[in-house]
Amino acid sequence: MKDTRLIQKLEPRGLRLAPSQVWGRLRLVPVLRDVVRDDLRLSRRRYGEDLSVVTLEGALKGRGLAYVTYIPHGLVVDWSPRQADATYGTRLQAQDGKRTKAGPGSVRLLHRMVHREDKHQLRMLPLHLAMEGFLALHFGGPDIAWSEYSREALARGLSPRSEQAVPGWSEPLLDGALRTFELHERQVGLLLFNADELLSAFIVAHPDDYRLLHRTLLEDFYGELLLQFGFLTEAPPLGLSIDDARVANLEDLKAEVSRMRADWGDFHAFMAGGLFGVEVTSRKVYEAGPFLLQRFHTSLVPSEENHLGEAIVGPDGALEYLKTFRLSSAQTRRAYLLQQLAASDWALDEAAEVMRTTRDDLLVRLHNAGFGYLVKPNVLAEARRSMGRAR
Amino acid sequence: MSPTREVRIEQVAREDLVMFVNACFSCTGQREFYGDARGQTVSIEFLHQYILGNYRRLYRRTLAAGINHFNQAQILLNLLAAGSPVDAEDRREEGALIAAALRGLPTQRAFRVLESLRSRRINNRRARAVAREYVAGRSHLPFDAVKYRSKLRATAAHCHLKLPGETGPFLFHGWKKRVFVEPLLESFRQAHFSQGALYGLPFTVAEGLASRHGVPRDVFLQRIEPRLTQAERLRLQESAAREGGVEPPVDLARAPLTKLASYALSLDVETRRARRAELHAALERSAARVLARAPSALGRVAVVLDNSYSASGSSQKRRRPLAVALAAHYLLEGAAREFRAFWTSPVEEPLLATARGQSDLATPLLEALSWGADLVVIVSDGYDNDPPGAVAELTRVYRAKLDPARRTALVHVNPVFDAEEYSPRAFGLAVPTVGVRDAEDLPTVLGFARFAEGTATLRELEQYLAARVAPWLERDAGLRSRAAEEGEA
Numbered sequence: 001m002k003d004t005r006l007i008q009k010l011e012p013r014g015l016r017l018a019p020s021q022v023w024g025r026l027r028l029v030p031v032l033r034d035v036v037r038d039d040l041r042l043s044r045r046r047y048g049e050d051l052s053v054v055t056l057e058g059a060l061k062g063r064g065l066a067y068v069t070y071i072p073h074g075l076v077v078d079w080s081p082r083q084a085d086a087t088y089g090t091r092l093q094a095q096d097g098k099r100t101k102a103g104p105g106s107v108r109l110l111h112r113m114v115h116r117e118d119k120h121q122l123r124m125l126p127l128h129l130a131m132e133g134f135l136a137l138h139f140g141g142p143d144i145a146w147s148e149y150s151r152e153a154l155a156r157g158l159s160p161r162s163e164q165a166v167p168g169w170s171e172p173l174l175d176g177a178l179r180t181f182e183l184h185e186r187q188v189g190l191l192l193f194n195a196d197e198l199l200s201a202f203i204v205a206h207p208d209d210y211r212l213l214h215r216t217l218l219e220d221f222y223g224e225l226l227l228q229f230g231f232l233t234e235a236p237p238l239g240l241s242i243d244d245a246r247v248a249n250l251e252d253l254k255a256e257v258s259r260m261r262a263d264w265g266d267f268h269a270f271m272a273g274g275l276f277g278v279e280v281t282s283r284k285v286y287e288a289g290p291f292l293l294q295r296f297h298t299s300l301v302p303s304e305e306n307h308l309g310e311a312i313v314g315p316d317g318a319l320e321y322l323k324t325f326r327l328s329s330a331q332t333r334r335a336y337l338l339q340q341l342a343a344s345d346w347a348l349d350e351a352a353e354v355m356r357t358t359r360d361d362l363l364v365r366l367h368n369a370g371f372g373y374l375v376k377p378n379v380l381a382e383a384r385r386s387m388g389r390a391r
Numbered sequence: 392m393s394p395t396r397e398v399r400i401e402q403v404a405r406e407d408l409v410m411f412v413n414a415c416f417s418c419t420g421q422r423e424f425y426g427d428a429r430g431q432t433v434s435i436e437f438l439h440q441y442i443l444g445n446y447r448r449l450y451r452r453t454l455a456a457g458i459n460h461f462n463q464a465q466i467l468l469n470l471l472a473a474g475s476p477v478d479a480e481d482r483r484e485e486g487a488l489i490a491a492a493l494r495g496l497p498t499q500r501a502f503r504v505l506e507s508l509r510s511r512r513i514n515n516r517r518a519r520a521v522a523r524e525y526v527a528g529r530s531h532l533p534f535d536a537v538k539y540r541s542k543l544r545a546t547a548a549h550c551h552l553k554l555p556g557e558t559g560p561f562l563f564h565g566w567k568k569r570v571f572v573e574p575l576l577e578s579f580r581q582a583h584f585s586q587g588a589l590y591g592l593p594f595t596v597a598e599g600l601a602s603r604h605g606v607p608r609d610v611f612l613q614r615i616e617p618r619l620t621q622a623e624r625l626r627l628q629e630s631a632a633r634e635g636g637v638e639p640p641v642d643l644a645r646a647p648l649t650k651l652a653s654y655a656l657s658l659d660v661e662t663r664r665a666r667r668a669e670l671h672a673a674l675e676r677s678a679a680r681v682l683a684r685a686p687s688a689l690g691r692v693a694v695v696l697d698n699s700y701s702a703s704g705s706s707q708k709r710r711r712p713l714a715v716a717l718a719a720h721y722l723l724e725g726a727a728r729e730f731r732a733f734w735t736s737p738v739e740e741p742l743l744a745t746a747r748g749q750s751d752l753a754t755p756l757l758e759a760l761s762w763g764a765d766l767v768v769i770v771s772d773g774y775d776n777d778p779p780g781a782v783a784e785l786t787r788v789y790r791a792k793l794d795p796a797r798r799t800a801l802v803h804v805n806p807v808f809d810a811e812e813y814s815p816r817a818f819g820l821a822v823p824t825v826g827v828r829d830a831e832d833l834p835t836v837l838g839f840a841r842f843a844e845g846t847a848t849l850r851e852l853e854q855y856l857a858a859r860v861a862p863w864l865e866r867d868a869g870l871r872s873r874a875a876e877e878g879e880a
Contacts, residue, residue, distance in 0.1 A: 018749070019778040030749070180425055182700040182749040182776060185736065242784045247792050250761045257753045258783060261778045 005313045006262045007282045007291040010275060014318050015203065017272075018184055019193070019264035023177035027196060027235045029268045031189030039325075040205040040291060040312070040320050044216055045074045045096065050105035054125065056132070056365075058320055060098060060111050067113070069133050071125055072219040074110075077312070077321075079289050080120030096123060114286045122288060126323050127220055129285065130310045133295040135161050138338045141374065142346035144148065149346070153374040158338075163331060165221035174226070178218055183211060189322070190217065191272055195229040196236075198272050198305070203322040205312075223326035240264065261299065274298075274305030275324060282311070290315040300327075334369045337362075360386050405849040408449055409842050410814045411442045415458035415466075416836060417815050417826025418799050418808035422705040424772065425713075430810035435465070438813055443469050447476065451485050452493045452856040455863040457835035459828040464491050465503050471518045472511060486517070488860065491867035493525050498535070501525065502542035509549040522550040530874060532558050533575045538593045538708075590614050596625050608634045621645055625654055643673035648722065649829040653714040655742060663742055665858030670742055678721040685834040692727035693764035695755045695772035696720060696734050696744075703746035713746050715806040716770045718830030723768060726834075733759050750774055753781035760789065766800045768837075772807040773816025773824065790821045802840045804833065820845075 018030040052071040074096070096117075097110040109345030113132055114124045141157030142149050168174050181190075188210050189203030199222050204210050238264055242256045269276065275298070282296035297308040309324030327335070344350035352362040363375060363383035372380055401461065418435045422428045439462075445451045454466055467489055475482050478693065493501050494800050505522050508514065529535055536543055536558045544562045547554055554562065570576040574591070581588035586604050589597045594615055601611045612631055616639050619627070624641040643651060655663060655670045663670065702713040720741050724730045732741065733755035735746040752775040759767050762799045773784050786801060803824040805815035817824035823844035825836045842852050 019751075019776060126676075180701065184749045185747075211657075216410075240778065240780070240784075242788050244788055244792055247788050250757065250793065253760075253788060254757050254784060256788075257778070257781055259759065260781060260784070264778050321573045325736070 003284060003292065005315075005317055005359055006284060006294060007280055007296055007311060007313060007319075009277060009318070009323070010296075010311075010322075011320065012269075012276055015189070016047075017265040017268045018187075020268060021177075021181055022235045023180060024173045025195045025229065025235050026173050026177040027193035028181050029179055029191040029193065029272075030184050030187045031191060031201075032184055032186045033188040033205075033207070034186065036186070036188070036206055036300060037314070037320075038206070039079055040314070041078045042204050042206075042209045042213065042321065043076045043078070044213055046078050047071055047073060047096075047108050048106075049099065049108040051102070052108045052110055054110065054113060054128070054132075060109055067128065067135075069128060071110075071128060072110070073126075074123050075213075076121060076123050076125045077288065077293075078121045079087055079291055117234045120289065124226075124286075124293070124310075127310070127325055130295045130297075130308045130323070131163065132284065133164060133285075133310075134297060134308050134331075134335065137335060138342040142341075144345055144347075146346060146348070148348055148375055148379045150374060150376050158371075158374070164224070165225055165325070166226045168218040168222050168226075171222075171226050175218055178215060181214070183214065187211075190214075191268065192217070192222075193235070193271065194226055196271065197225055197229070197326075198274055198307075199223060199225055199326050199374065201272070201275060201307075201309070201322055201324045203319065205320040220323075221325070223331075224328040225326055228328075238352060275307050277305075285310070288312070292319065292322075297335075300332060300339055302329065302332050302336050306332045306335075330369070333365075334371070337366060337371065339371055359383070402850045404446065405842075405847075405852055406845075407442065408446060408849075409845075410853055411438055411450075412453055412456055412458065412839065413814050413824070413826045413843060414438055414808060414837075415453060415456070415462035415826075416832065417459075417806060417828055419459065419708070419828065421707040423708065423805075423807050423809075424701045424703065424705055425774070426810045426824075428707065431808060434810035434813055435462070435808070439465050439469055443473060447473075448481065448771065449853065449856055451488050452490050452860055455859040456839070456856060457832055458858075459832075460500050461721055463496060464500055467492055467504050468507055468511065468513070471508065471515070471521065472513045474515055475517050484860070486521075487864055489521055490524060491864055493521065494528065494867060494871070497593075499539065502535070502539045502546065505546040505550075506542040509545050510677045514549060519550040522546050523552055526552055526554070528871070528874075530877075532556075533573045533592070536561055537575055537579050537596055541563055541862070552840045590618065594619050597841070609637075612639070613637060622650070624652060628654065629657055643669065643830055644676050645671070646677060647829070648674070648677040648831050649714055649718045652718040652830070653710060656710045656714055656717060656744070660743055660745065667740070667742060674718075674721045674742075675725070678718075678725040681722060681831050681834075682725050687726050687834045689723070689727045690765040691729040691763070692731075692766045693721050693759035694720060694723050694730075694732050694767065694768040695752060695759050695767065695771070696732055697750060697752065697769075698734050698736060698738065698744045698746055699748055699750035699774075700746055701750065701772050701774060710746065711807045712770075712772055713744060714826065715804075715830050717741055717744060719768070719770045719804065719833060722833055723832050731759070731762055731764070749777045751777040753778070753785055755783060756782060760799065764799060766802070769801070769818070769822070771805065773803070773805050773809065773818060775818070783821070786821035789820055802837060804836060 012187045014033060014035060016032045016034065017035050018032055021028045022030045038159055045111065050070065052069060056065040056067055097108050100107050100109065113129045118120045139151045139158050139161065145154055186207055188205065188207050192199045202217060204213060213257040240260050242260065247253050247256060278298055280296040280298050282294045284292060284294050286293040292313050293310065295310045298306045300306055306327040307324045308327060309322060311319060312321035314320045340351050340355055344354055348359050348362060355362065360383040363380055364387050366372065366375060367380055396453040398706065414435060416433060419433060419527060420432045423431065433447055451465065451470055470485060470489060476485060493504065505525065508522065531553065540562065546552065547562065557571050557576055561571065561576050566580050566817045568758055571580060578588045578591035582592055582600050586606060589601055595614055619639055621642065624639045625646055628638050628641065646654070651674055655674065696716040698713055698716065702716065704711040720732050734744065735751050735755055738744045752771060758768065801822045803818055804824045804827050805824055806827055807815060808826060815824055815826040823840045825840050825843050827833060841847050
């Protein structure tokens with residue numbers, strides 16, 4: 001039976017958007033939660049290493065699939081019913097993985113993306129969880145040994161597959177934006193816009209946790225859009241005005257100001273329309289008591305805004321935790337190609353027909369997307385020659 | 392010249408001057424919450440040069456307008472660099488203003504101005520005369536020679552001053568060469584060789600020598616305690632407790648209002664709660680003292696105070712905007728017949744205020760307006776973000792539709808200088824914005840607010856500045872003659 005807590009469509013139920021605060025071209029939109037539940041708390045665990053290796057299969061030091069990246073911090077999720085303050089401080093020093101030296105740097109070996117540490121506690125690697133899910137999309141390569149595919153593709157699939165992201169601190173503006181941002185009393189999250197394009201969303205369950213995690217946004221990674229729009233200068237100061245004609249006394253004025261505030265929320269919800277309200281494909285990752293940890297991605301159609309992320313949903317289906325990553329267009333293209341190939345069992349002709357294009361074009365697109373190594377070199381060369389002739 | 396053109400010229404002049412005086416109330420060239428120190432300095436230097444070049448008479452008269460020390464020092468230096476005016480009357484007035492302003496500055500700032508003469512290569516006859524007069528007017532020169540050693544030496548060398556008594560040899564021949572008769576100079580010499588002599592020196596001088604002798608901090612603080620000045624005591628409260636020493640007893644009743652508010656806010660909330668009665672009484676007394684000096688009787692006053700996160704200031708101006716808000720609370724409460732305060736995020740008690748949360752100024756402002764105040768004072772850094780621009784819109788509509796007759800006066804007091812706009816940030820055109828550094832300046836600043844609003848003419852502004860010159864010079868003369876009498880007695 002399908003779990004009803006799996007997200008079909010991201011809906012910010014119980015959440016409100018407050019007016020944004022602008023710093024240069026970054027627009028930060030606070031997310032407020034009116035009803036706060038006390039039984040899901042998050043805290044940060046710092047890792048100081050230059051590189052982290054997360055084993056996805058097998059033992060910590062054994063052979064098997066691994067995810068290699070820079071991880072500055074992890075999140076500790078705690079859902080014991082009478083938890084509260086115990087997590088903070090006391091368990092932060094818990095042994096987590098192993099630390100080894102590697103030349104001039106240090107490496108942390110971590111076991112699994114999500115690791116149960118106690119009866120009511122688990123450690124997860126935020127955003128990496130979603131990213132790893134994305135990298136593992138159709139990772140195994142073709143299931144049927146079609147003659148076009150290279151020996152490497154048949155034997156090892158897409159391994160190793162890599163994607164690039166931009167760390168928050170590579171954009172100096174973000175530091176200023178987070179420093180000068182004024183947190184609301186009930187704030188549990190933040191939508192981050194760059195030149196009015198939604199870059200990421202971060203939502204937690206409790207306002208106190210958000211206050212502590214606010215600065216970690218600088219250590220997170222973002223889609224390439226964070227740097228791409230460097231030439232655009234400022235997010236425009238959007239002015240909403242009060243209509244003189246509708247004001248006859250102070251009560252009216254009060255009503256108009258609250259209307260102004262509500263208008264801001266609606267406006268931001270509209271701007272975040274590429275994430276909230278669209279259909280998503282989600283997969284269960286971990287069942288933590290009444291909570292369900294899952295990762296998801298949007299349609300992956302290249303013409304649309306695409307996000308991937310992870311979420312924790314409560315027993316009543318409310319969104320308790322959310323962290324998203326905006327895919328760049330190149331990343332979306334790659335994902336789309338893999339998806340189409342997998343959907344037609346990696347048969348090139350069939351996939352080309354579904355995509356309403358020719359087989360040669362599909363091969364060239366695969367090559368351009370960086371997946372040229374999947375196909376035999378002579379097949380690819382033939383396709384490029386014929387495409388060249390056609391042009 | 393056509394009349395419209397003349398009107399326009401006058402308008403530009405007035406706007407320039409209002410912007411300048413306003414900047415001189417708030418800018419200190421230090422880091423702010425939203426802006427860095429470099430931008431502040433560039434911005435204020437440009438403004439000074441611009442006004443000096445175009446409106447020299449008004450530029451020097453600004454010295455008497457109650458502006459902050461940082462800008463007074465800037466004006467002094469710029470005037471000395473520019474050379475004397477040709478007109479004899481102008482020269483006399485400028486000379487008197489410079490001398491009085493220099494005497495009015497805190498000693499370290501005055502010596503800093505004189506020392507800057509050297510680094511800026513200003514050495515005209517007037518600059519030398521000003522330095523000579525200032526040094527001659529110091530009541531206890533050996534003390535200055537010990538405490539401001541390098542600055543006094545630089546001034547004396549640069550301006551060819553003859554220093555009386557042993558001060559000259561002390562500064563120029565090296566203090567190691569001889570034994571001094573003057574006890575302070577002798578202590579300074581001895582303190583280099585014995586720990587015992589440390590405690591006859593001013594605190595700031597002894598501090599460095601103590602660490603060279605390796606005197607433990609708590610022992611040093613305990614023994615130097617009788618030599619501490621009021622400001623030093625207040626400043627040392629926090630660090631003394633941290634170093635494990637005993638906090639030097641401080642006479643809260645004598646501390647200036649904004650400094651006191653700053654001190655109260657530096658304590659954690661629990662301590663503030665425990666010492667509530669004591670702090671509250673001290674703040675009230677301090678406010679009363681300000682009002683006794685500059686009495687202002689106000690009617691029904693509402694004050695809207697910003698305690699959002701940006702009121703926490705910067706590393707150079709820690710909690711400054713919040714301290715100004717708290718001090719303004721006590722000051723206006725003392726001056727008003729009826730008083731109410733509205734914070735952006737409500738506090739149970741003004742003393743327990745912390746800088747937290749977003750800037751929702753619209754809600755408290757609406758409450759203040761519906762309470763029906765005669766005067767609404769907004770103390771804020773000029774950023775409102777919940778919703779953005781709400782105050783500008785709200786006040787515009789309020790002025791246009793609900794209160795065209797201006798029964799309620801609105802003033803925005805801003806402790807933060809915005810480098811990009813060359814002035815404190817404003818909330819639209821319906822509310823005049825004035826800069827302020829210390830809450831003590833509020834009576835002055837409120838008087839200036841009608842110029843910021845833009846309804847007064849240039850002539851009125853000129854008269855306002857001119858009218859402040861004479862009493863200010865008189866007060867300086869009074870202080871001088873009293874000091875001279877004390878010196879003789």
